[in-house]
Amino acid sequence: MGGRRVTTARDRIGRGWAPAEYVLWACLALIAARGLITGFVDGPAIQTWFTMFISISLQAMPFLVMGVVLSGFVAAYVRPGAIARLLPSRPGVAVPVAGMAGLALPGCECGSVPVAGRLVANGVPPAAALTFLLAAPAINPIVLISTAVAFPGMPEMVGARFAASLLAAVVVGWIWVRIGRDEWVERALRQPSPAGSRWDVFTSTATHDLLHAGGYLVVGALAAATLQVVVPASVLEIVGGSGVASVLVMAMLAFLLSICSEADAFVAAGLTQFSLTSRLVFLVVGPMVDVKLVAMQTGVFGASMSRRFGPLTLVVATCSAVVVGALLL
Amino acid sequence: MRAIDRGILVLFPAVLLLRLGLTDDHLLFVKASMGRWLLLSGAVLLLLAISQFRVGLRERNETHLAVGAASGHEHDAHGHGQGWISYLLVLPVLAVFVVPLAPLGSYAIASQSARQLPEPADTDYPPPPEPTDGAIDLTLTEFTYRVDYDDDRQIEGQLVRLTGFVADPDANGFLLTRFALSCCAADGLPVQVRVEGVTSPEDAWVTVIGTWEPAEADSGGEPPLPLLGAMSISRIDQPREPYE
Numbered sequence A: 001m002g003g004r005r006v007t008t009a010r011d012r013i014g015r016g017w018a019p020a021e022y023v024l025w026a027c028l029a030l031i032a033a034r035g036l037i038t039g040f041v042d043g044p045a046i047q048t049w050f051t052m053f054i055s056i057s058l059q060a061m062p063f064l065v066m067g068v069v070l071s072g073f074v075a076a077y078v079r080p081g082a083i084a085r086l087l088p089s090r091p092g093v094a095v096p097v098a099g100m101a102g103l104a105l106p107g108c109e110c111g112s113v114p115v116a117g118r119l120v121a122n123g124v125p126p127a128a129a130l131t132f133l134l135a136a137p138a139i140n141p142i143v144l145i146s147t148a149v150a151f152p153g154m155p156e157m158v159g160a161r162f163a164a165s166l167l168a169a170v171v172v173g174w175i176w177v178r179i180g181r182d183e184w185v186e187r188a189l190r191q192p193s194p195a196g197s198r199w200d201v202f203t204s205t206a207t208h209d210l211l212h213a214g215g216y217l218v219v220g221a222l223a224a225a226t227l228q229v230v231v232p233a234s235v236l237e238i239v240g241g242s243g244v245a246s247v248l249v250m251a252m253l254a255f256l257l258s259i260c261s262e263a264d265a266f267v268a269a270g271l272t273q274f275s276l277t278s279r280l281v282f283l284v285v286g287p288m289v290d291v292k293l294v295a296m297q298t299g300v301f302g303a304s305m306s307r308r309f310g311p312l313t314l315v316v317a318t319c320s321a322v323v324v325g326a327l328l329l
Numbered sequence B: 001m002r003a004i005d006r007g008i009l010v011l012f013p014a015v016l017l018l019r020l021g022l023t024d025d026h027l028l029f030v031k032a033s034m035g036r037w038l039l040l041s042g043a044v045l046l047l048l049a050i051s052q053f054r055v056g057l058r059e060r061n062e063t064h065l066a067v068g069a070a071s072g073h074e075h076d077a078h079g080h081g082q083g084w085i086s087y088l089l090v091l092p093v094l095a096v097f098v099v100p101l102a103p104l105g106s107y108a109i110a111s112q113s114a115r116q117l118p119e120p121a122d123t124d125y126p127p128p129p130e131p132t133d134g135a136i137d138l139t140l141t142e143f144t145y146r147v148d149y150d151d152d153r154q155i156e157g158q159l160v161r162l163t164g165f166v167a168d169p170d171a172n173g174f175l176l177t178r179f180a181l182s183c184c185a186a187d188g189l190p191v192q193v194r195v196e197g198v199t200s201p202e203d204a205w206v207t208v209i210g211t212w213e214p215a216e217a218d219s220g221g222e223p224p225l226p227l228l229g230a231m232s233i234s235r236i237d238q239p240r241e242p243y244e
Helices: A009-013 A019-032 A034-038 A044-077 A080-085 A091-104 A109-122 A126-138 A140-151 A155-179 A180-189 A199-228 A234-238 A246-257 A264-270 A275-287 A289-300 A304-329 B003-021 B024-028 B032-062 B079-098 B106-112 B140-150
Strands: B157-169 B173-179 B189-196 B207-213 B228-234
Touching: A019 A034, A019 B003, A019 B079, A034 B079, A044 A109, A044 B003, A044 B024, A044 B032, A044 B079, A044 B106, A080 A109, A091 A155, A091 B173, A109 A126, A109 A180, A109 A199, A109 A289, A126 A140, A126 A180, A140 A155, A140 A264, A140 A289, A155 A275, A155 A304, A180 A246, A180 A289, A180 A304, A180 B189, A199 A246, A199 A289, A199 B003, A199 B032, A199 B106, A246 A275, A246 A304, A246 B157, A264 A275, A264 B207, A275 A304, B003 B024, B003 B079, B024 B032, B032 B106, B106 B157, B106 B173, B106 B189, B140 B157, B140 B189, B157 B189, B157 B228
Parallel strands: B189 B228
Antiparallel strands: B157 B173, B157 B207, B173 B189, B207 B228
8 A cells, every 4th residue: 555645636536526417417407497498499390300310329329339348348358469360460361351250240330330449459450350340230141131121032132232342341451451550540559458357347448439439429310310301302313313423322322321231221222213233332332431430430440540431431332332233233 | 537427428328228218209219129129238338337336436435545556547548638529428318308209200201202112022912901990901001012013903992091190281182191110210211192082280190091092004104102082080199109
């Protein structure tokens, strides 16, 4: 036991309020005053916005929780470097292997971001982790099955989605092997090594990842809800069909709508005025890069990663889908 | 960020998940099958929040003894400026407690209607279900599929009962509407049936009984909305599950 060494920061612990407590009391006050607020928020546009915002947030949460539980598990129970040892040592070969590993992680893209961040912290080469991040939401069994259900009698759609998504993930990974720099994913690499028992490491890691990714998820949900309410569907009807314009529209739509990958197949099946290839673009781009994902990637990896990774993924995914669509559909 | 802050912030989404998962209100936003996942993940977050409060208590106790290597310092490595984003987690749960909760209504139709029901796998339709109380209960989706794809036209001449909310009312009728979900409310697809012979205020929930009035042979292009000639209409309360 040493002597007393109480700094001003430590003085505040145990005395006074945590900043979050202020937020909590403000919430309770607002809730108590809800009768006054209701009049401001019951117009149809605002109501629709709130319904969309809450539903996007709510739908994504369980997947995010699953992702942070997994990431906490990796931090607490998997020795650093153990996962990297399972991969081929040459990055160029590790990338496709990591892509195929995406088959194993079911669920929406929200869960894969914290897991990928944790893999990087564990010692997996960033390129392989990023390939996994792109592939898992797009080629896992749940997504492939829902694509088969949404496009009955068209197994080529499932095959095309699998091929184009894997291709895009691997190409992005290879490009990152070439030009990616560790300082861009610094925030993920710089994870503090938590101390304490395995349970403590698990809970603190899961909590940390949840708070980071969750905050950015809310940013994405705010943006997606706003876009949904503000952009009327008639904008789409003008550009239906095939050709360059429709491909770009589908890519943009996938980016803006941020629909979870288990369900986007049903949305694409309903966009009947667009060609199959354009809709394949929608299905390949959506799970890899959208408003919600860019926000979450910024939270886990940092802005210098997401502002490079986002456009790169968008371009590669679109091109991959167009090429595979031309060949298979 | 100290443990008690983290605990409170984790509590926000935990309360969101439990508040909506334990009541029927989640049916306004997501499909019924998500209910158990909301509860499970809410319980997990509750456990995480409790774990952080316990760490917080430990931190508080330890400050009065020697300050050792353990608590607190692990988070100094982070830029404290970035922690504020996590506070946004308060927004969804605050919305749920402050704003009146409502499903998508007629306003959302404009932003969602560029899509159509996808073609069905199987156009071999069995005979429609037996009538209950004199009319066959169908969802708007089932009705639309039978009108558009059932070559045997098995619902022709039968009394059917449809439920939805009113959109675009005019003197002759309205568009009976219900949103079909793929994932969550944000991707709801409005399924609409034109009802004629009765009318009702916009956004009212109604049950209509009538018969299908087949359109004339279509001249190519998209088939028009199915038409129901209504015999009776009654206002109902918003259903527990507003979506199809």
